[in-house]
Amino acid sequence: MTRTLQDLNVTFIREALAHGADQELVVLLQEQHPADLAEAIEPLTEEEKRRVFQLLNPEQAADVLVELNDLSREEILEETSAARLAEIAEEMESDEAADLLATLSEATQAEVLRRMGREEMKDLAELLRYREDSAGGIMKRELLAVRGDSTVAEAVAAFQQLSHTEDVEDIHNVFVVDAERHLVGVLPIRRLLLVDAATPIHRVMDPNILKVRTDVDQEEVARLFKKYDLLSIPVVDEGDRLVGRITVEDIVDVITEESGEDLLRMGGVDEDDRIFCLPSRSVRKRLPWLTINLATAMLAASVVAIFQDTISQMVTLAVFMPIVAGMGGNAGTQTLTLITRGIAMGELSLTNARRALIKESIVALANGVAIGVFMGLGTYLWKGDWILGSVLGLALIVNMLVAGVVGTIIPVLLKRFGVDPAVASGIIVTTFTDCFGFFFFLGLASLALRFYNL
Amino acid sequence: MTRTLQDLNVTFIREALAHGADQELVVLLQEQHPADLAEAIEPLTEEEKRRVFQLLNPEQAADVLVELNDLSREEILEETSAARLAEIAEEMESDEAADLLATLSEATQAEVLRRMGREEMKDLAELLRYREDSAGGIMKRELLAVRGDSTVAEAVAAFQQLSHTEDVEDIHNVFVVDAERHLVGVLPIRRLLLVDAATPIHRVMDPNILKVRTDVDQEEVARLFKKYDLLSIPVVDEGDRLVGRITVEDIVDVITEESGEDLLRMGGVDEDDRIFCLPSRSVRKRLPWLTINLATAMLAASVVAIFQDTISQMVTLAVFMPIVAGMGGNAGTQTLTLITRGIAMGELSLTNARRALIKESIVALANGVAIGVFMGLGTYLWKGDWILGSVLGLALIVNMLVAGVVGTIIPVLLKRFGVDPAVASGIIVTTFTDCFGFFFFLGLASLALRFYNL
Structure with a gap:
């Protein structure tokens, strides 16, 4: 039912590690979905986890880190150098990279930032300013924005261009902005397929915009997603300028997390109390x-x-x-x-x-x-x-x-x-x-x- | 922050109902998002809820019913005629219509089905066969499927055609099937914007298909969505033929529901025990x-x-x-x-x-x-x-x-x-x-x- 490859399991990984069959392992690991890879890594010992992690290229390492549970992530990151962390963070989406950096000590954080590209560094420094459980804390900076007087064809071109530099898998909407980057409308990407290429965007966009400010609590954001069946929501700053977006994929995690918190609270446990913390x-x-x-x-x-x-x-x-x-x-x-x-x-x-x-x-x-x-x-x-x-x-x-x-x-x-x-x-x-x-x-x-x- | 209109509130609705200002109310109700409308209706008395509901056209009524909580829905449906129920059900997506029908008595269910269009009736009778909390029970029949030898341009045309008959707001993927309706690939709608119109679909589709059978438990389906960050998943029957799809919007509801069940179980309460049941x-x-x-x-x-x-x-x-x-x-x-x-x-x-x-x-x-x-x-x-x-x-x-x-x-x-x-x-x-x-x-x-x- 799932696309888990049958031959990837703990025993196999352990044996490969023990026999120094690193090359074969690298090939096998490359074929996996990051979520499956993370699942296969979880039961390993701390030492084994780190060895497998070292075999991954930065892109894979980034994808797997996002999927691992907090405990395993901490275990692996403890021993990862700032240079490699910077490489990995560059492969991540901005919100994930910010979460990663937030778990590091301030000294390591500064070193990682210094080693990153200028653009990514700016985005990250911006994101790190927000509370972890606010809209700003869960948003990502990467998005598709066009001006209202662009045509549909121009919006498609902008989307195609974005797809060369970014992973567009989770781009659900085109945000329409004015010269000061104020939001004036929104339009689902798929709509671009349904209208004539010469149509100006402002004619087909929806001017009723549901948006949140960076300081809104993530629970409130999740409530909006549930209520209005959203796929993504734009995030604006105090000056009402577009600064990021939150996608439904992230909200699925927020809902899981928040409902777990209710359960913990009813049991008299603080949400920061973890099974394997000190x-x-x-x-x-x-x-x-x-x-x-x-x-x-x-x-x-x-x-x-x-x-x-x-x-x-x-x-x-x-x-x-x-x-x-x-x-x-x-x-x-x-x-x-x-x-x-x-x-x-x-x-x-x-x-x-x-x-x-x-x-x-x-x-x-x-x-x-x-x-x-x-x-x-x-x-x-x-x-x-x-x-x-x-x-x-x-x-x-x-x-x-x-x-x-x-x-x-x-x-x-x-x-x-x-x-x-x-x-x-x-x-x-x-x-x-x-x-x-x-x-x-x-x-x-x-x-x-x-x-x-x- | 939300697009709730300030002038729609309980007091206003109550006064309008009391003064028989139905026409003004109809105009105001039409401007609302169904979710906001549902929220405004909840605090009304049973009698008032029914009167407001009668003012809605079938399409609005369908949208609002989906958003209401179980209690209010039951209160309203009790007094709704089979003829109107059939009209409303035709405006719903198949999974929602099936949920609606499942709450009715068998006699009313049969009468509503009889009054519906032939196509819708067939889809619904099919969906009603599945357990409520299985993949079959939460899937919808409406989907976009093309053959592998179609071109991208043909897939776009199929999408455009679908948009004339169905609401395509939640169509996230194109499913690629063979002559026996077996799934052979999948491709996000937005990919159609990124590839040349003459390309055959089988060249750009992803042949690694994550799918579920109709009898898989909804909790397992939710787990797959969380694990693989899915927007939608195809559902197949015992013969591995494509019969429907489940979208992330529905899964958000499943996750909310399932996590609530855990909480109730820990408190020694059965999930069928409701605040306002007998x-x-x-x-x-x-x-x-x-x-x-x-x-x-x-x-x-x-x-x-x-x-x-x-x-x-x-x-x-x-x-x-x-x-x-x-x-x-x-x-x-x-x-x-x-x-x-x-x-x-x-x-x-x-x-x-x-x-x-x-x-x-x-x-x-x-x-x-x-x-x-x-x-x-x-x-x-x-x-x-x-x-x-x-x-x-x-x-x-x-x-x-x-x-x-x-x-x-x-x-x-x-x-x-x-x-x-x-x-x-x-x-x-x-x-x-x-x-x-x-x-x-x-x-x-x-x-x-x-x-x-x-």
Whole structure:
């Protein structure tokens, strides 16, 4: 199904390296798609990766580097000389070269820039000014721009000329500009095939231009691509002059990255915390979050502390504590996940939040009654104590209802106040269900002990 | 920044509807991009949505329907006649029309099909055969195919002809086929601008074809788009004949959808559980998962039950139970999220899992020591009991270390045995940290009580 060549695999590469069969390997490597090559390299050891990488010509090396995951890229780049880095960067598109340079130390970066062609150096220095996750940070400088009074034939000629110096594989649009490089229109390349060669461009271009400024966040750019089904978008500077473009190929990566970040945030992990980064960095990223968790756990513990006397009268209560708190937490997480996702997808807003709240309350109550009655009955049959069974069952029902309500309200409120619901919703909701669950269960048990002599 | 017209907003639409100013509304609606129109419609009531929808011509209605979220689409379609549905479906691309038809009852579906043109009906009936999340289910039938012996000029003519009958906005490639409609090559449309008109297509096409069969899962298709930076991919049937194509615009939606599914799965929610579906459906989807959670919570409770005597001798232990279990759970979730994400991104495999395990163990130990020493000291200062402080601190350190180890191993093992780590990892890891946390904390306390008379 894919065009992966069957004979390229880790074992083959390893053997070729071990036998010094470099020439045969070079030939085989040249036939591969860079993405397949990257995939074949990933499982190798650090040393082997570097040796294979050295066999690649600068163009191949550039293509493969872009495809490798962060870890492998770092491993390889550590040992690559500034001279070779400059050669490789010249073969890359400007946005990729800028990403590459951004990972290097400032001294190496300066040295690589110095060794590059004047034109490329200027483009790169320009791109390196922008935040990594802004439109400026993900755009590329290479593009096709013509004046509005050019003819279709002239635009085609400009495209043909560009194809001699650049790789035009991802050129989707012709941008139309005035003398000050302000955008005045846009036109898909394929349109050039559909109109007469003598037509002036301004007659066939679309004057409704969707564009972004360099400082727009990449998530917002991705949203525009999704919403308007774009293939590329022009990027303009503060003076509204065309400075670059972003293509759908890059946006596919942004979407993958951003959705992964939501997942990580919900799990209490910082996006800069990587599987193979230094342990000290992971500790620095995770310990603050765990400390917040500790504070909320102590809050739950202090609720239990209120009822120490009750527990000492009836130790079985301690046994059931994890069930009440745990089920509330799980039910709350379900609601919360659904609501957070709905907010991210634009299906939920303040206007229909009430409807969601009613629905989630009904679901929570139904699930609570099912679980509560089952556990209550079970406890009665097991311990023969109908009061304990009732207390446990009732506590489960109420706590799961609270979980549904709080799980809906918290993410909506956070969003309302401009906080990303993926970050803090989980901890707030489970703190609620823990504290409330303990309070209601142990409180009810205290009352029962006093009045029924449980 | 976007081309949203300032004057289209909910208030304006509401007032226009209330005052019966339908004509003005029709004019205003016509100027909108369908995506903006959909956005403006979303916050309206069900009744208002239907009234606005009735003002749209079939082409606009088709474009807007595609952009609306599931909920609004269902609300509108409920009241739309089969005759109008047929008109709208004819204006849609085949894949969108098939999606529309798939949401209707079988009777309505048949009636709509009967009212459609013969050609469209055949295409649709064909598409409806495929699983919704397969390549066949997301492909469209409209495409540009030429024979290898055609010239570039003939291919351009074929493209021009196609543009008269179809919307060619998303035609990215020319597919080259033989007499049996087997794919023999592919060529980006823009290449037609770069080569001489008399050149035979087979001389300029790329014979390395990346294609998928109709039954390939959409997630695998998305992976190919990401890996090879594709704009479109041809789809072939069992006989290897060209039957359709999938474009990057559709894949952007697939990626968004699939990454959302991962998030939902990690939160214990089924992807068919929607914010505004019937409560009974949500209960049916969530209760089984909560029942599994109940079983694991009872496992944790039974560990506590072993130590009832110990708790009765020292009730303070019950107060600290939530802290030990909770911190283990949180630390485990952090590791787990990172590892699951790493597996999904292809950064982690069986070969480098050992390295991840070592790193996560170091991080877990460091975080555990920080939290354990802090809580241990705090407890000693607060309760004046150094043995209780030591027991709590040690239990925290060990449980957080276990969390790191288990959080790494479980998702890797699940993946190894072909299970999606996003689904079950969370519950297994928290069950481990709960049971182990209680066992270690209460067990250590029992020993301390026996030997030190705590």
